[in-house]
Structure formats: structure tokens, C-alpha cells
Amino acid sequence: xxxxxxxxxxxxxxxxxxxxxxxxxxxxxxxxxxxxxxxxxxxxxxxxxxxxxxxxxxxxxxxxxxxxxxxxxxxxxxxxxxxxxxxxxxxxxxxxxxxxxxxxxxxxxxxxxxxxxxxxxxxxxxxxxxxxxxxxxxxxxxxxxxxxxxxxxxxxxxxxxxxxxxxxxxxxxxxxxxxxxxxxxxxxxxxxxxxxxxxxxxxxxxxxxxxxxxxxxxxxxxxxxxxxxxxxxxxxxxxxxxxxxxxxxxxxxxxxxxxx
Numbered sequence: 001x002x003x004x005x006x007x008x009x010x011x012x013x014x015x016x017x018x019x020x021x022x023x024x025x026x027x028x029x030x031x032x033x034x035x036x037x038x039x040x041x042x043x044x045x046x047x048x049x050x051x052x053x054x055x056x057x058x059x060x061x062x063x064x065x066x067x068x069x070x071x072x073x074x075x076x077x078x079x080x081x082x083x084x085x086x087x088x089x090x091x092x093x094x095x096x097x098x099x100x101x102x103x104x105x106x107x108x109x110x111x112x113x114x115x116x117x118x119x120x121x122x123x124x125x126x127x128x129x130x131x132x133x134x135x136x137x138x139x140x141x142x143x144x145x146x147x148x149x150x151x152x153x154x155x156x157x158x159x160x161x162x163x164x165x166x167x168x169x170x171x172x173x174x175x176x177x178x179x180x181x182x183x184x185x186x187x188x189x190x191x192x193x194x195x196x197x198x199x200x201x202x203x204x205x206x207x208x209x210x211x212x213x214x215x216x217x218x219x220x221x222x223x224x225x226x227x228x229x230x231x232x233x234x235x236x237x238x239x240x241x242x243x244x245x246x247x248x249x250x251x252x253x254x255x256x257x258x259x260x
Contacts, residue, residue, distance in 0.1 A: 010045075024117045026119050032089045035088055037066050065105070071110075148168050157194060
């Protein structure tokens with residue numbers, strides 16, 4: 001916790017001012033800080049040259065970092081919609097966040113809001129902190145009574161999703177699976193490129209993914225044939241909605257060849 005000495009506050013001000021100028025690099029982690037808390041901190045340390053009259057004044061001491069204004073009620077990681085950079089929150093690189101936490105701690109019951117830097121743009125690449133993640137709802141065998149929500153970066157791969165599904169539902173490594181994208185009602189598309197990113201695969205909130213849990217025979221064939229099983233055997237990954245998760249044999253194209 002900051003003691004309030006002028007020298008300490010000068011160091012805080014200098015350190016954070018420098019770290020705010022850090023360039024974005026793909027893969028780095030940055031943290032969200034509620035702008036209201038940060039403005040209070042700026043007053044306390046005399047961050048702005050025109051606003052130093054309350055520097056060190058305990059009446060403006062910001063207290064523990066409080067990001068509650070950014071979060072949906074009752075969810076420590078779900079952000080409110082339509083938050084705007086610098087208006088609702090500021091972004092700090094890992095070193096800056098760690099310094100603030102060491103000086104002020106984090107409000108009890110809250111978790112750091114960490115986000116990755118990703119590359120965007122098809123031809124001209126630029127780096128951006130991915131503030132809003134893609135939310136996927138996962139369940140096994142189409143069982144909508146046991147749904148687990150996970151958030152993924154657009155830079156995460158299809159393989160990352162499959163590994164998370166295996167971990168959540170204790171699917172053995174030797175159990176071979178097939179992952180499907182439900183992109184319209186009862187139409188499916190195989191996701192057979194594990195190195196593709198969520199962004200490259202064209203996945204977005206509102207879609208549904210299936211991982212067909214079938215173990216291949218020794219001769220390389222699928223027990224239920226190349227087409228979709230008549231009874232549901234999927235792990236479902238849903239990006240929203242409450243549709244019937246069971247694939248229908250006649251429901252969509254491409255439930256065979258490309259996914260087998």
C-alpha cells in the first residue's frame with residue numbers, strides 16, 4: 001500500500017507514465033483498470049501537471065483497485081457491453097498492473113481482467129488488445145443441463161478449444177473426436193484444421209460447435225460410418241442460443257467425407 005510520501009508518489013507517477021507508453025506486442029498480456037479508480041489515483045499522485053493541489057491528500061486516496069464498474073453483476077470476468085477504451089477503462093501492461101497491485105492491492109473478491117494482444121487485419125497487420133472475448137458454451141453429448149461457459153481469444157486455435165473440452169469433460173487423449181461448426185439451424189461444417197484460429201475459422205458468438213466423440217477402429221474407419229451418428233454423440237460448443245443441440249442426419253450438408 002502506498003504511504004503517501006512525495007518521493008513514493010513521484011516514483012509511482014513516473015513508473016506508470018512510462019509504462020503507459022509501452023508498445024503493443026502480439027501475445028503480451030495487458031490489464032483493464034476502471035477509469036474512475038485510475039482518475040482518483042492520478043489525483044492522489046499528482047499525475048497531471050495542472051492537477052497537483054491534492055497530491056498526497058488522504059481524502060483522495062484511491063484505496064484498492066476497484067473494477068466493479070466494468071463488470072456485469074455477479075460475474076468476476078464478464079465485462080459490461082460497449083465499454084470504451086480511455087473513457088471506461090485504461091489498459092496497462094503486465095509490469096504496470098503488478099506495480100499498482102503491489103501499491104494498492106485489488107478489491108477483495110475481484111480477479112484481474114487480463115487480455116492478450118492479438119494481430120488484426122488481413123493484409124496490413126496491426127496489434128490490438130482483445131478486450132471482448134468470444135464466449136462459448138460447452139456441453140457433452142448434447143446435454144444442455146450441464147453447460148460450461150468458457151471465453152476464448154480470437155487468436156486461440158481450434159485445437160485449444162478441443163483440449164479445453166477434453167479437460168472439462170474428462171475425455172481421454174486416446175478418444176478421437178471430430179469437431180463441427182453449427183452455422184445454421186441443423187447445418188454443420190467440420191472444423192478439421194486444428195491450427196486454424198477462431199478468427200480464421202470464421203467463428204463468432206451465436207454459432208454452435210460439435211465435437212463428435214467416436215474412437216476410430218484399427219482399420220481407420222469410424223464405428224458409425226463416415227456420416228453423422230443416428231444417436232447424438234457430440235460435445236457441444238455453443239456461442240449462445242438455446243437450440244436443440246442434436247444433429248439430425250438429414251439436417252445439413254457435409255456431415256461425412258470432409259470430417260472423417
